[in-house]
Amino acid sequence: xxxxxxxxxxxxxxxxxxxxxxxxxxxxxxxxxxxxxxxxxxxxxxxxxxxxxxxxxxxxxxxxxxxxxxxxxxxxxxxxxxxxxxxxxxxxxxxxxxxxxxxxxxxxxxxxxxxxxxxxxxxxxxxxxxxxxxxxxxxxxxxxxxxxxxxxxxxxxxxxxxxxxxxxxxxxxxxxxxxxxxxxxxxxxxxxxxxxxxxxxxxxxxxxxxxxxxxxxxxxxxxxxxxxxxxxxxxxxxxxxxxxxxxxxxxxxxxxxxxxxxxxxxxxxxxxxxxxxxxxxxxxxxxxxxxxxxxxxxxxxxxxxxxxxxxxxxxxxxxxxxxxxxxxxxxxxx
Amino acid sequence: xxxxxxxxxxxxxxxxxxxxxxxxxxxxxxxxxxxxxxxxxxxxxxxxxxxxxxxxxxxxxxxxxxxxxxxxxxxxxxxxxxxxxxxxxxxxxxxxxxxxxxxxxxxxxxxxxxxxxxxxxxxxxxxxxxxxxxxxxxxxxxxxxxxxxxxxxxxxxxxxxxxxxxxxxxxxxxxxxxxxxxxxxxxxxxxxxxxxxxxxxxxxxxxxxxxxxxxxxxxxxxxxxxxxxxxxxxxxxxxxxxxxxxxxxxxxxxxxxxxxxxxxxxxxxxxxxxxxxxxxxxxxxxxxxxxxxxxxxxxxxxxxxxxxxxxxxxxxxxxxxxxxxxxxxxxxxx
Numbered sequence: 018x019x020x021x022x023x024x025x026x027x028x029x030x031x032x033x034x035x036x037x038x039x040x041x042x043x044x045x046x047x048x049x050x051x052x053x054x055x056x057x058x059x060x061x062x063x064x065x066x067x068x069x070x071x072x073x074x075x076x077x078x079x080x081x082x083x084x085x086x087x088x089x090x091x092x093x094x095x096x097x098x099x100x101x102x103x104x105x106x107x108x109x110x111x112x113x114x115x116x117x118x119x120x121x122x123x124x125x126x127x128x129x130x131x132x133x134x135x136x137x138x139x140x141x142x143x144x145x146x147x148x149x150x151x152x153x154x155x156x157x158x159x160x161x162x163x164x165x166x167x168x169x170x171x172x173x174x175x176x177x178x179x180x181x182x183x184x185x186x187x188x189x190x191x192x193x194x195x196x197x198x199x200x201x202x203x204x205x206x207x208x209x210x211x212x213x214x215x216x217x218x219x220x221x222x223x224x225x226x227x228x229x230x231x232x233x234x235x236x237x238x239x240x241x242x243x244x245x246x247x248x249x250x251x252x253x254x255x256x257x258x259x260x261x262x263x264x265x266x267x268x269x270x271x272x273x274x275x276x277x278x279x280x281x282x283x284x285x286x287x288x289x290x291x292x293x294x295x296x297x298x299x300x301x302x303x304x305x306x307x308x309x310x311x312x313x314x315x316x317x318x319x320x321x322x323x324x325x326x327x328x329x330x331x332x333x334x335x336x337x338x339x340x341x342x343x344x345x346x347x348x349x350x351x
Numbered sequence: 352x353x354x355x356x357x358x359x360x361x362x363x364x365x366x367x368x369x370x371x372x373x374x375x376x377x378x379x380x381x382x383x384x385x386x387x388x389x390x391x392x393x394x395x396x397x398x399x400x401x402x403x404x405x406x407x408x409x410x411x412x413x414x415x416x417x418x419x420x421x422x423x424x425x426x427x428x429x430x431x432x433x434x435x436x437x438x439x440x441x442x443x444x445x446x447x448x449x450x451x452x453x454x455x456x457x458x459x460x461x462x463x464x465x466x467x468x469x470x471x472x473x474x475x476x477x478x479x480x481x482x483x484x485x486x487x488x489x490x491x492x493x494x495x496x497x498x499x500x501x502x503x504x505x506x507x508x509x510x511x512x513x514x515x516x517x518x519x520x521x522x523x524x525x526x527x528x529x530x531x532x533x534x535x536x537x538x539x540x541x542x543x544x545x546x547x548x549x550x551x552x553x554x555x556x557x558x559x560x561x562x563x564x565x566x567x568x569x570x571x572x573x574x575x576x577x578x579x580x581x582x583x584x585x586x587x588x589x590x591x592x593x594x595x596x597x598x599x600x601x602x603x604x605x606x607x608x609x610x611x612x613x614x615x616x617x618x619x620x621x622x623x624x625x626x627x628x629x630x631x632x633x634x635x636x637x638x639x640x641x642x643x644x645x646x647x648x649x650x651x652x653x654x655x656x657x658x659x660x661x662x663x664x665x666x667x668x669x670x671x672x673x674x675x676x677x678x679x680x681x682x683x684x685x
Contacts, residue, residue: 061453061454061457062396062453062456062457062460063453088432091428092426092428092446094425094426094428094445094446094447095429095446095447095449095450095453096450097447097450098422098446098447098448098449098450098451099450099453099454101450101475101476102450102451102454102471102472102475102476103454103471103472103475104450104453104454104457111428112426112428112429112432112446112449113428113429113431113432114432115429115432115446115449116429116430116431116432116433116435116436116438117432117436119395119396119397119429119433119438120395120433120436120437120438122396123395123396123438126396137436137437138436138437141435141436141437142435142436
């Protein structure tokens with residue numbers, strides 16, 4: 018058992034996985050990553066879980082750092098042959114990566130849950146962090162755009178996020194249950210921090226928060242919730258976050274991120290470039306660009322230290338209010 | 352339209368595909384190959400049709416001549432990754448080959464028949480011969496051995512044909528219908544020859560003949576049936592034919608092959624080494640080892656020439672018997 022802090026991280030794919038890697042390397046077995054599955058879809062008859070795979074590959078050091086998705090040292094011979102017989106190749110699956118989809122599809126069909134499959138693969142790949150899909154129930158992110166509704170991958174990969182986004186829908190979320198392992202991690206009374214990774218808030222974090230009992234479990238968790246802003250200098254490091262914020266008529270800055278998570282977070286980590294005078298939540302300012310493993314570990318430590326400080330201050334605040342019982346952490350407005 | 356002879360070939364995988372290639376190169380669009388699907392099985396959630404693929408790959412010049420199965424210039428990265436996450440790898444699927452199984456599985460699930468899928472892939476790959484699975488209904492070859500019943504691939508690949516064979520069962524064959532394209536080819540009044548390729552009679556040809564209406568259609572076809580013995584000098588060129596013949600207490604020679612096909616064939620092609628004094632059917636003796644493309648084309652020509660001669664002689668025999676109506680081809684014992 019780990020004797021270090023217990024941490025839950027909510028994340029999507031690439032951007033979030035970087036911070037999860039930092040947490041994994043710093044805090045090892047104490048970390049649980051709850052991963053977005055709103056991007057999951059069936060393609061070529063296979064169950065694809067892009068974000069879960071990105072997190073697994075990142076932690077197992079199998080991911081391709083340049084491409085940003087899929088596996089390093091990948092080959093594409095199946096796709097080439099598929100193209101030759103007229104199959105669909107707009108969503109590219111590498112030969113090494115295919116094994117994951119084939120085996121997952123087989124196991125899901127045989128009645129094994131996505132949580133169980135993910136745990137068994139993580140173990141096989143020597144991953145220390147507990148990687149948990151947000152739900153074993155199917156939830157589909159649908160992107161409503163000026164050109165109509167698009168399934169997530171049709172928007173993200175097929176159309177390269179080009180159509181103007183109007184709103185995002187998470188199909189079946191209201192009926193879905195969080196993965197039991199996710200709930201258990203959030204309900205741990207010894208939890209030190211819940212960290213919302215710098216993933217796309219609208220496409221990667223919102224699907225996780227769209228599951229009603231997930232949101233409730235985060236709100237009533239013992240630990241403070243710290244989000245890391247995905248913006249640096251009003252721009253997204255990667256991906257369509259800034260474009261989407263402008264399409265949703267939000268100012269592309271930390272205030273909008275704080276507003277987006279307003280009923281959930283106890284603190285926000287922002288980059289030096291996004292230092293802002295008046296913020297509605299406690300803020301930790303640091304360098305958030307994560308290019309090296311060292312960066313990732315440093316930001317991970319910063320998040321946990323910030324959460325620990327928030328806990329300490331909340332505790333002090335509740336003591337000051339002496340006999341009055343104050344909810345452990347919420348809306349204490351430090 | 353082809354103006355050359357119309358030929359139907361019954362075949363299994365590797366050995367049979369060699370002769371089909373010779374027929375394809377000599378007689379082009381006039382050839383229909385009816386291929387064994389008794390080896391088909393679901394593996395890793397994918398529908399695998401080993402013999403159909405071997406024939407397609409051979410005709411499209413994509414097959415690996417050394418390995419004897421699968422594709423040339425193949426990579427195995429999916430299998431390596433599958434092994435790393437604990438998946439089954441006893442039945443090896445190459446990366447290029449995988450595209451076929453993934454796309455076939457997807458299309459079959461969407462309601463497309465195996466015949467239609469095979470035709471569309473053949474067209475894409477530029478295959479001229481009409482390649483037809485023996486049936487669109489599932490038929491499973493089960494090998495009963497001294498160690499109990501084994502599914503075909505469990506016996507053939509999993510156990511490398513080691514268990515002593517007692518009998519072979521073709522599950523669901525009695526209820527199955529031949530592929531309509533197979534029936535149409537056999538019923539063509541202009542058919543010149545039906546050729547039983549030198550595939551394993553027990554494991555590759557018998558499944559085709561186990562479909563009742565297939566056997567009937569072969570019997571009542573307009574053309575003579577010529578089998579090519581898979582033996583040379585009492586030995587199989589490749590595969591377990593000789594081992595199985597000994598386990599079934601047959602002498603491993605052309606007489607046993609003639610006896611096996613006795614109610615079906617009008618002639619048997621045997622190798623010089625298997626020349627035999629008294630045979631119960633007309634025999635053509637030639638060099639049947641097919642190492643080069645030239646060999647394959649020559650044996651193909653030999654089979655068709657033999658069938659044409661048998662037709663001619665049957666026609667003469669029926670004329671000699673003048674007014675008496677004699678069945679066009681059967682049991683004329685030339």
